[in-house]
Amino acid sequence: MRVSYGAGAIANGIKNAAFTSYLLFFYTQIIGVPAGIVASAVALTLVVDAIADPLIGRWSDVTRSRWGRRHPFIYGSAAPTALFFLLAWFPPAGLTEFQMGAWIFVTAALTRVSISAFEINTSAMTPEMTQDYRERTRLFGLRWWFGYAGTYGFTTICLLTFFAATPEYPRGQLNPAGYPGFAIAGALAIIVAILICGIGTHKRIPYLRQAEVRAEHMPFGAHLREMGAALRNRAFLAIFGFGVLKYSAIGLYSATTLFFNTYLYKLTGAQLAILTVDSLVAATLAAPLAPVMSAWLGKRMSSMVFAVLGVAIGLTPLLLSINGIFFVPGNPLLVPALFAVGAIYGAMVAISLINTSSMLADVVEDSAVATGRHEAGTFFAASSFMQQCSTAIGIYLAGKLLVWADFPEKPAPGQVTDAMIHDVVGYYVPTTISLWTLGALILFFYPITRAKHEANLAALAAREAQARANELDNIPLGGPSR
Template sequence: MSVTRPNDQAAEQPPPLSRGTKLAYGAGAIANGVKNVAFAAYLMFFYNQVVGISAAIVSAAIALTLVIDAFFDPMLGRWTDMTKSRWGRRHPFIYGAAAPTALFFAIVWFPPTGMTDGQTGLWIFVTSILTRVSISSFEIATQAMIPELTERYTERTKLFSLRYWFLYIGQYGFAAFCLLTFFKATEEFPKGQLNPDSYLGFALLGSALIFTAMIVCGLGTHNRIPWLRQRDERAARPTVLTHLKEMGAAFRNRAFLAIFAFGVLKFTAIGLYSATALYFQTYLFGFDASQLALLTIDSVVAATIAAPLAPRMSAKLGKRTSAMLFAVVGIVVGLLPLILSYFDLFFVAGDAELLPVMFVIGAVYGAMIAISLINTSSMLADVVEDSAVRTHRHDAGIFFAASSFMQQCSTALGIMANGIILTWAAFPAKVGPDDVTEPMIDSLIAHYVPTSLGLWVVGCAFLFFYPITQARHERNLAILDARRAEAKAREADNNPTGAPMR
């Protein structure tokens, strides 16, 4: 597959993004969506409640994979920024990650029989870390393309809206389909999510979706390679110390630090929620697989609501205000069922009104959180030019790798918190629904609700330090355009008469 580069004039004026390119770019997020829901919601549940491994061992293994993957991410981001190939900086990683990620994801769910708990924990760690590192190389490369696909302040939010919509389709569409098919109730397993045989189809379908989404994203955006920013040329080959210094300079950006601090607390809360939700849904509200499938659809509804609203809210309120406002209001709405249940003021398991009420609450909560996430991601894209004004480098890969680093570490903290809460609540492994007592559930709620709310509120407070407005972004672009024009003028002055410009 060859790529023809345009001349410099054309490179500065790329054609508008086609609908097909936008859809292909967004569809790539399905891969991460499948991995997210599988690892965040089902991995802990599968090994703890289906295989029968203690929560402490499973949560420790999962958390360790996240921490190690997090330290790989900055190196991956730097690698994408420094790559030079006929396919540019990003696409070699997109294509190269597809097959390994699909393979590693599949084998996570097939632990060899006869292993001890410790050996199973090692299996979880090895297979999970291989999956995470593989998909991180894809995610970092694709997210780093956003500032290169468009410089427009509002169009970036639209692209992230589309990406988040496909992310939610991957997460919740995949989960809903599996709950309705692979996790259907049987006579032996009325709660299909407890059936070990159900995870065969779950693993194979997830693997196929991951591979397909990655390839579609790569092929659908391949035509944009001529207009994507290429590696900055250097007079001398950078040393390890040079790499570290430049990464450090990028990470000192105030706007990035505000997003990073918010993200640490935000993704810790999201990791805690993802690992805990299935416990509440199964043991507090008593939902079976078909009901869980329906509730999963509310997240798709939420994403469909959030995708068009996020750009409008960012245009009306600003990206920072939208991210803060919708995060706080959204988490309060999402916690209401647990708070009311703790005081015996909510619908009990089996009530005919429980499912539709939970669906509506989930859709509203999900839409608000999605709007916050979309705007925060778009804010990070704007940091690239803000940093370039000071450093004279476009380090998109580094910033999005750092964001991935933050997400992985924070999600690890959330999963560790889930393991701690389960231990404090004396919640046993491989327990039957009828054996779960009310004090166990109340203890889970009492520890979970204030932790989750506190993480979101304190995290939002850090966004007050984010300084980039639309006006500042436009000013940054003007400065960078002026520098490019000045560099081209110098290049023209230095060329012999009649020599071609390169």
């Protein structure tokens, strides 16, 4: 059950790999759409996310069915996610630049709403599966490992197959013929991963928390008021602020990495495939280390420390390269050096991500003490929105960096100069540092410690025991207990 639960994260990992690393590259370098149009189209999907994600989370929280609150959404998301993902890579011929931007916006928005229905509900199951402070970190570690496996395992396979080097395209990521197979394989893997998660966790439905029975229909305004009361939680607001900034930085990294590897380091598809393995190494290190670090430093401090240290290490090769003191393209030590740095950087950032996800699970009980409602769907809808920022804001920022550097669309060989790529790096580094540092500082406002979490559990247990006692007191003499 744990494996199938974690394996569901492969679906979101594949979507993230395709949309953050390849979408901007595909439309600008292969199709020839201006970077500003692609970036703006994807950024506009944030408006859709901001509306759809909270509504999906709330809808899930109040759903009652024979399949519980979460599984109807999990099963229902499989086919739409795969279909809309596939359409994003097959724009109709003959579109104007504006129409192409509209196509990107519609297909990206629909893909993200569909995957949100899945991701929100699988994540929301975690606080219902265990209340243990450290076990939650282990579960999220498992999900993050599978998410990384989806992102980087899928990327590695595609680089070695669909984007393999040919005489005409020694850097296979520039080969237009590789993208149809890439899109079809991604769509199929997404639908399989979602179904594995749904079917594998189906037997847990009777043990998951059900929505409370309401005596009368709630007006829409009442739903909004309850959501607002939950989302005003101080701990949630701290995580949300950190999350929007950190996922935007991750999206910026993902959207620009392929440009750096192609034009700065001049790597082939096979070399890129080797480098994607470093993220799997990072996830394998982070999954067991995250609960250890949270026990040692606390979830909040480990999230802050590893985020800032990891990013500082990750930026080192770029800074050294533009100053002429790193391994040059073709040097046999270039790929091993990038691999080592990527594994260390990735592991540290993954530890931060795992622990902040576990912190969000602890917010569910903290909010329930104040409101009397367990609204995991609402909170993890916000988490889904934060992760979608990695695509929207990240691609938008990457597009702006390319525009500022006068980076060409669909360039001819030799058209991309060293000055252009150095300008992109010059804009990228301070932007990344600012996003991560400001985000980490916001976490100082997160108030839930392990002791606070255990006090919340005790208060909720006492409240539920009192409610059961009151219910028994109100049963007529000889009536059945429920």
